[in-house]
Amino acid sequence: MNRPHILLVAAASVAANLAYAAPASMLEASNPFAKQSTLPFQYPAFDKIKNEHFAPAYAEGMRQQAAEIEKIANNKAAPGFENTIVAMERSGQLLNRVGIVFGTLNGSYTNPALQALDKELAPQLSAHSDAIRLNPKLYARVKALYDKRTKLGLDAESQYLVERYHTDFVRAGAKLSDADKQKLKAMNGELAALSTQFAQNVLKEANASALVVDTRAELAGMSDKQIDAAAAEADKRGLKGKFAIPVVNTTQQAGLSVLTNRATREKLLAASLARGSRGGEFDNREVVLKLAKLRAERAVLLGYPNHAAYNLEDQTAKNTGAVNSLLAEFAKPAVNNARKEAAEIQKAIDADKGGFQAAAHDWAFYSDKVRAAKYAFDAGQLRPYFELNRVLVDGVFFAATKEFGITFKERKDLPGYVEDVRMFDVFDHNGKQLAIFTFDPYARANKRGGAWANALVAQSKLMSTRPVIANNLNIAKPAAGEPTLLTYDEVRTTFHEFGHALHGMFSDVKYPRFSGSRVPRDYVEFPSQVNEMWMAYPEVLANYAKHYQTGAPMPKELLDKVQASQQFNEGFRTTEYLAASLLDQAWHQLSPNQIPTDVLAFEADALKKAGVDFAMVPPRYRTNYFSHTFSGGYSAGYYGYLWAEKLDADTVNWFKENGGLTRKNGDHFRKTLLSRGGTLDAMQMYRNFSGRDAQVQPLLERRGLTGN
Numbered sequence: 001m002n003r004p005h006i007l008l009v010a011a012a013s014v015a016a017n018l019a020y021a022a023p024a025s026m027l028e029a030s031n032p033f034a035k036q037s038t039l040p041f042q043y044p045a046f047d048k049i050k051n052e053h054f055a056p057a058y059a060e061g062m063r064q065q066a067a068e069i070e071k072i073a074n075n076k077a078a079p080g081f082e083n084t085i086v087a088m089e090r091s092g093q094l095l096n097r098v099g100i101v102f103g104t105l106n107g108s109y110t111n112p113a114l115q116a117l118d119k120e121l122a123p124q125l126s127a128h129s130d131a132i133r134l135n136p137k138l139y140a141r142v143k144a145l146y147d148k149r150t151k152l153g154l155d156a157e158s159q160y161l162v163e164r165y166h167t168d169f170v171r172a173g174a175k176l177s178d179a180d181k182q183k184l185k186a187m188n189g190e191l192a193a194l195s196t197q198f199a200q201n202v203l204k205e206a207n208a209s210a211l212v213v214d215t216r217a218e219l220a221g222m223s224d225k226q227i228d229a230a231a232a233e234a235d236k237r238g239l240k241g242k243f244a245i246p247v248v249n250t251t252q253q254a255g256l257s258v259l260t261n262r263a264t265r266e267k268l269l270a271a272s273l274a275r276g277s278r279g280g281e282f283d284n285r286e287v288v289l290k291l292a293k294l295r296a297e298r299a300v301l302l303g304y305p306n307h308a309a310y311n312l313e314d315q316t317a318k319n320t321g322a323v324n325s326l327l328a329e330f331a332k333p334a335v336n337n338a339r340k341e342a343a344e345i346q347k348a349i350d351a352d353k354g355g356f357q358a359a360a361h362d363w364a365f366y367s368d369k370v371r372a373a374k375y376a377f378d379a380g381q382l383r384p385y386f387e388l389n390r391v392l393v394d395g396v397f398f399a400a401t402k403e404f405g406i407t408f409k410e411r412k413d414l415p416g417y418v419e420d421v422r423m424f425d426v427f428d429h430n431g432k433q434l435a436i437f438t439f440d441p442y443a444r445a446n447k448r449g450g451a452w453a454n455a456l457v458a459q460s461k462l463m464s465t466r467p468v469i470a471n472n473l474n475i476a477k478p479a480a481g482e483p484t485l486l487t488y489d490e491v492r493t494t495f496h497e498f499g500h501a502l503h504g505m506f507s508d509v510k511y512p513r514f515s516g517s518r519v520p521r522d523y524v525e526f527p528s529q530v531n532e533m534w535m536a537y538p539e540v541l542a543n544y545a546k547h548y549q550t551g552a553p554m555p556k557e558l559l560d561k562v563q564a565s566q567q568f569n570e571g572f573r574t575t576e577y578l579a580a581s582l583l584d585q586a587w588h589q590l591s592p593n594q595i596p597t598d599v600l601a602f603e604a605d606a607l608k609k610a611g612v613d614f615a616m617v618p619p620r621y622r623t624n625y626f627s628h629t630f631s632g633g634y635s636a637g638y639y640g641y642l643w644a645e646k647l648d649a650d651t652v653n654w655f656k657e658n659g660g661l662t663r664k665n666g667d668h669f670r671k672t673l674l675s676r677g678g679t680l681d682a683m684q685m686y687r688n689f690s691g692r693d694a695q696v697q698p699l700l701e702r703r704g705l706t707g708n
Contacts, residue, residue, distance in 0.1 A: 025060060025064070025094070026060055026063070027056060027057060027060040027094070028056070031053050031056060031057055032045050032048040032049050032053055033049075033053060033057035033061075033094060033097050033098045033101075034057075034094075036093075036097065037097075039414060040414070040436065041435070041436050041457055041465075041466050041467070041468050042457050042465065042468070043414055043423075043436055043456065043457070043468050044097075044100070044101045044104075044456055045415060046101070046105075046415045046416060046417045047415035048415075049101060049105075051111070051113040051114060051117075054098060054102050054114070054117055055117060057094065057097075057098040058095070058098055058099075058102075058121060058124075058125075060094060061092065061094040061095030061096075061097070061098050061099075062095060062124070062125075062128045064092070064093075064094050064095070065091050065092035065094075065095050065128070065132075066128070066131065068087070068090075068091040068092070069088070069091060069131075069132050069135065069138060071087075072084060072087045072088060072091070072138060072141070073135050073137040073138040073141065074137065075141075079140075079141035079142075079144045079145050080145075081145060081152055081154060081158060081162065084138075084141045084142065084145060085142070085145065085158075085161055085162055085165055086462070088165070089161075089462060089511050089512055089513060090462070090463070100454075100455070100456055100457075101456075102114070102117075102118075103454070104417070104454065104456065104470065105417055106118055107447070107448050107452070107472070108417065108418075108440055108444075108447050108448075108472055109417045109418050109444070109446055109447065110203075110446045110447070110448075111446060115200055118196050118200070119193065119196050119197070119200070122189075122192035122193050122195070122196040123189035123190070123192050123193050125192065126185075126188045126189045126191070126192035127185060127188075127189055129172075129188075130172075130173075130181075130184070130185045130188055133168070133169055133172035133173065133174060134172065134173055134174060134176075134181045134184070134185070136174075138169075139169050139174040139175075142162075142165050142166055142169055143166060143169075145162050145166075146162055146163065146165075146166035149162045149163065156679075156680070157509065157510055157511065157514070157679045157680075158510075158511075160514075160679060160680060161511050161513060161514070164513060164514075164678075165513075167314065171302070171310075171313075171314060173301075173302060176301070176302075180301055183301060184298065184301055184302075187294055187297065187298045187301070188298070190290075190294060191291065191294050191295065191298070194287055194290055194291050194294070195291065195630065195631040196631070197287055198284055198287045198288070198291065198627070198630045198631045199448070199627060199631035199632070201276060201282040201283075201284050201287065202249070202275075202276065202282075202284070202448075202449070202625050202627050202631070203446075203448055203449075204281075204282045205275045205276050205282035205283075205284075205625070206246070206247055206248070206249065206275065206449065206625075207246070207445055208280075208282060209247050209271045209272070209274070209275050210233070210237070210244045210245060210246045210247060210271075211244070211245040211247070211255075211264075211267055211268045211271050212234060212237075212239060212242050212243070212244050212245075213242065213243050213245075213264060213267075214241075214242055214243075215243075216243065217261070218243070218261050218263075218264045219243055219245075219255075219259065219261070219264065220259070220260045220261050221258040221259045221260035221261070222255065222258055222259065225478070225479055225482065227243065228479070229476075229478075229479060230243040230244055230245055231243050233245075233246065245268060246443075246445070247268075247271060247272050247275070248443070248449055248474060249448075249449025249450050249474075249621075249625065249627065250272075250449070250450075250620055250621065251269075251272055251273060251576070251618050251619060251620055251621060251622060252269075252272075252364060252576070252620075253268050253269065253272050254476070254487070255268055256268060256269060256361060256363070256364040256365060257364040257365055257367075257368055257379065258365070258380075259365065260365075262356075262361070262362070265361040265362065265365060266359070266361045268361070269360060269361040270361075273618060273622060275622075275624060275625045276622075276623075276624025276625045277599065277600060277622075277624045283624070284623075284624040284625070284630075285599040285600075285624060287630075288587075288599050288623055288624060288630060289595060289596070289597070289599065291630055292307075292587050292588070292590060292595050293592060293595045295307040295588065295635065296588075296590055296591055296592040296594075296595065297592045298310075300591070300592060305591060306320075306588060306589050306590060306591055307588040307589075307590075307635065307636055308320050308323075308585055308588040308589045308636035309589075310636075311521075311588070311635060311636040311637060312636060314520065315520045315521055315522045315523075315637065315640070316520050316522050316523050316643070316682050316683055317522055317639070317643055320585070320589055323585060323639050323643075324585065326639065326642060326643060326646075327578060327581055327582055327585065327610070327639060327642070328610075329696075330574060330578055330642065330703075330705065331578055331582070331610060331611050331612055332611060333700075333705040333706075334571055334574035334575045334578055334612075334703070334705060335571070335575055335611060335612055335614055335617075336571070337570060337571025337574070337575075337704060337705065338571035338572050338574075338575040338614055338616070338617050339571070339614065340571065341367070341370075341569060341571045341572055342358060342363075342614075342616045342617075344370045345358050345362065345363060345366040345367060345370060345616075346358045347370075348366045348369045348370050348373070349362065349366055352369075358616065359615075359616070360615060360616050360617065360618055363572065363616060363617070367569055367572070368380070371565060371568055371569075374565070374568070375561045375564060375565045375568070376561060377558055377561045377562075377565075379487065379488060381558065382487075382488055382545075382554075382558075382562070383485040383486065383487065384485060384547050384548055384549070385545040385546060385547055385548070385554045385558075386485055386486040386487070386488070386490075386491050386544075386545065387483050387484065387485055387486075387546075387548040388441060388475065388483075388484035388485075388486055388494075389484075390544045390545075390546060390548075391486055391491055391494055391544055392439065392494065393408075393544075394543050394544035394546075395491070395494075395495070395534075395535065395540055395541075395543065395544030395545075396494055396495055396498045396534075398540060398543050398544065399495075399531075399534035399537070399540045399661065400498070400502065402539070402540075402661050402662075402663070402666075403534070403661055403662075403663065403665070403666030403669075404429065404502075404506075404663070404666045404667070404670055405428070405429030405663055405666075405667075406426055406427060406428055406429060406434060406505075407426075407427045408424045408425070408426055408427070408437070409424060409425045409427070410422060410423065410424050411423050411424065411425055414436075416438075416440075418440070418444070420440060420441065420442050420477070421438055421439065421440045422438065422439045422440075423436060423437070423438050423439075424436070424437045424438075424439070426505055429663075433466075434466070434467075434505055434506075435459075435466060435467040435468065435469060435504075435505040436467075436468045436469075437468075437469055437470075437471070437501055437505065438456065438468070438469070438470040438471070439470075439471050440470065440471065440472045440473070441473045441475050441484070441494075442473070442474070442475055442476070442477040443474040443475060443476055443477065447472075447474065448627070449474055449627070450474060450627070451471075451472060451473045451474060451493045451496070451497050452471075452472050452497070452500075453469060453470060453471050453472070453497050453500035453501055453504065453517075453528075454469075454470050454472075455467060455468065455469055455470075455504050455515070455516055455517075456468040456469070456470055458504070458507070458512055458515040458516055458518075459504070459505075459507040459508070459509065459515050459516060460509065460510065460511060460512045460515055461508075461509065461510040462510050462511055462512065463512060467504050467505050467507060467515075467516065469500075469501045469504040469505050469516075470501075471494075471497040471498060471500070471501055472497070473490070473493060473494065473497065475490055483548045485548060488562075491535055492532055492535055494535075495531050495532050495534060495535040496528045496529065496531060496532050497528065498528075498531055499527045499528030499529065499530060499531025499532070500517060500524075500527065500528045502527065502531065502674060503516050503517045503524075503527045503528070503674055504516035504517060506670050506674040506675045507674075507675060507677050508675040508676075508677075509675075509676070509677040509678075509679050513678070514677040514678040514679045515677050515678075516677055517677075518677060518678045519677065519678040519682055520678075520682050521633070521634065521637040521640050522637060522639065522640030522643045522644060523640075523643075523644060523647075523682040524640070524644070525640055525641050525644035525645075526644035526647045526648055526651075526686075527673070527674060529641070529644055529645050529648035530648050530651050530652065530669075532648075533648075533652045533655065534661065536562060536563060536566065537660070537661060538559070538563075539661060540661070541554070541559060541562070542554075542559070545559070567702075567703070567704040570703045570704045570705075571704070572617055573703075574703050574705070575612060575614060575617045576617050576618065576619060576620040577620050577641065577642070578610075578612055578642075579607055579610075579612045579617070579618070579619035579620065580619040580620040580621045580626065580628075580638055581638045581639045581641075581642065582606065582607065582610040582612060583603060583606055583607070583619055583621075583622075583623060583626065583629075584626070584628075584629045584634070584635070584636060584637070584638040584639065585636060585639065586602070586606035586609075586610070587602075587606075587623070587629070588629075588635060588636040589636075599623055599624065600623075602623075603622065603623050607619070626638075642699075645699055646694050646696055646699045647686055647694045648699075649698035649699040649701075649702050650690065650694040650695055650698050650699075651669075651689075651690065651694075652698065652702075653698045654689075654690050668689070669689065672685070672688045672689040673685055673686070673688070673689045
């Protein structure tokens with residue numbers, strides 16, 4: 001899950017409000033951002049928006065919000081909830097409009113002009129945000145309301161909004177001296193620029209790191225169509241007669257599971273692992289060191305020992321001790337399981353008379369052989385039953401209809417930023433339109449890696465807005481006329497991201513600050529991970545897992561094998577994730593005087609100290625292409641997937657105990673949790689849903705880590 005590139009105290013909605021008068025606009029009326037979109041649900045008019053519209057809209061958006069904030073801060077009337085907190089919630093509507101669209105395009109369909117503007121804007125937006133959060137008059141008004149919040153006669157959501165605003169301001173440095181505020185502003189501007197540089201380097205380095213080979217024989221194991229696509233990719237790069245395999249953002253690459261040429265596998269993984277650390281203009285090592293040092297220095301300035309301590313205070317984990325304990329609890333049993341799996345891979349190599357010691361680039365290829373031996377099927381047998389449209393419509397949407405009573409209707413009249421984007425009207429159980437959902441499934445050279453969800457329009461009763469929620473995946477696009485057949489993990493990701501979409505679509509809050517997934521970072525993945533449970537749920541799987549050519553359902557014996565193999569390769573999956581999570585913490589639990597000089601040496605030492613330095617299983621992300629933590633908003637927060645999975649596994653048990661995929665269960669989940677956004681303490685929200693605190697045992701059992 002990722003959030004738009006907006007650095008504001010509170011995200012405002014795109015809707016105008018009759019009781020609120022925005023400053024007179026100096027933006028040309030011809031600029032599409034000058035007014036809110038007139039399309040349904042204020043869906044962005046992507047067909048009218050051009051590169052040149054962004055800079056003036058950003059400049060005017062910042063000017064308008066600055067004027068709005070000055071008016072609030074200098075109001076001669078006594079601080080009140082409406083004239084201070086609500087006024088801030090309504091501020092910045094133009095800036096929010098342009099920021100959401102810019103973030104969407106820069107992530108999903110970027111170009112050199114947008115990238116250049118992103119670099120230019122990052123420090124400007126940081127300074128704009130600081131001007132709000134560090135405004136002493138504004139903070140004085142917020143504090144005055146916070147101090148008497150229980151006497152203001154506010155409803156629970158409004159009182160919590162006052163509390164959150166006060167926390168936001170304090171954590172942003174509102175209590176610092178004037179001299180320290182100036183230091184903080186300089187740090188924030190530099191950090192914003194460095195994070196942008198890191199992200200752009202990752203994308204450019206991924207494109208520059210494609211594996212190029214000379215012959216078709218080197219790509220043996222791939223289908224003829226895949227090899228033809230590699231030839232076309234090389235041709236596009238000016239390498240006629242050669243073959244190019246682009247790399248994706250994770251360490252592991254899809255080709256590793258099918259390439260029979262071991263030397264090619266080794267080259268492909270080596271290209272992936274070397275990204276950002278092989279010299280050249282996209283090398284991220286110096287960027288990482290500067291980011292780590294500045295984050296540590298900022299944390300100390302704000303009164304914390306390190307960046308992790310600062311970040312975690314505002315999460316449900318609360319402190320580094322809780323995170324370290326969770327990760328340590330899983331590390332040893334996960335690596336033990338991975339070593340057992342590695343031994344089975346070595347046996348498969350020996351049975352093939354391979355004559356070599358298993359290495360990391362052999363894992364994916366031989367684990368499929370182990371799976372075939374254990375469960376009498378390999379991952380390749382599943383793909384013909386996982387055609388993208390069926391997965392989406394007959395799987396993801398089908399489960400949502402069963403669980404919540406919502407329905408979907410595709411529409412073709414809304415503009416997309418690229419032809420592959422699909423749009424759907426979403427109708428509630430009463431037939432009333434609830435939301436618009438957009439789906440952008442395919443990888444592109446100008447699209448950042450990974451999968452994410454974001455709100456193009458956030459729900460808010462205050463702003464009279466209804467949700468427009470986007471899902472982005474990075475599935476390889478097949479040749480024209482060919483079906484899009486997914487891997488098992490891609491099916492899981494499709495269900496996962498739609499869980500985020502549900503969180504946004506079901507949002508039923510008053511204030512933009514609390515809309516949808518605006519919750520603690522280590523809680524945001526919880527609803528999405530819960531939605532993964534339906535991908536292998538017998539009723540759902542049987543509805544979408546049909547052969548793309550014949551329509552025949554996946555044979556029961558194959559279904560049974562899929563169910564039986566749920567814990568297969570969990571040692572690997574857990575270990576590669578833990579290694580990345582532990583790296584994230586290692587970098588961000590450093591004090592300023594502990595920052596190393598050698599990124600790769602520090603990485604190796606950190607993995608060794610944590611007990612996850614198993615060469616067969618490299619981290620899911622190495623430091624130099626770890627976008628989640630160095631540019632994607634998950635700094636000191638990548639542990640959150642596992643933290644949230646504890647809640648998820650416990651929730652799956654709750655569903656099973658209460659009858660599974662039923663409207664009654666779905667309605668309860670929606671009412672107590674999905675609809676509440678960030679309107680109350682996240683763990684209290686979970687207790688309201690389940691009636692108790694989450695237990696860790698279901699997660700240990702799910703990952704096959706009991707008894708290790």
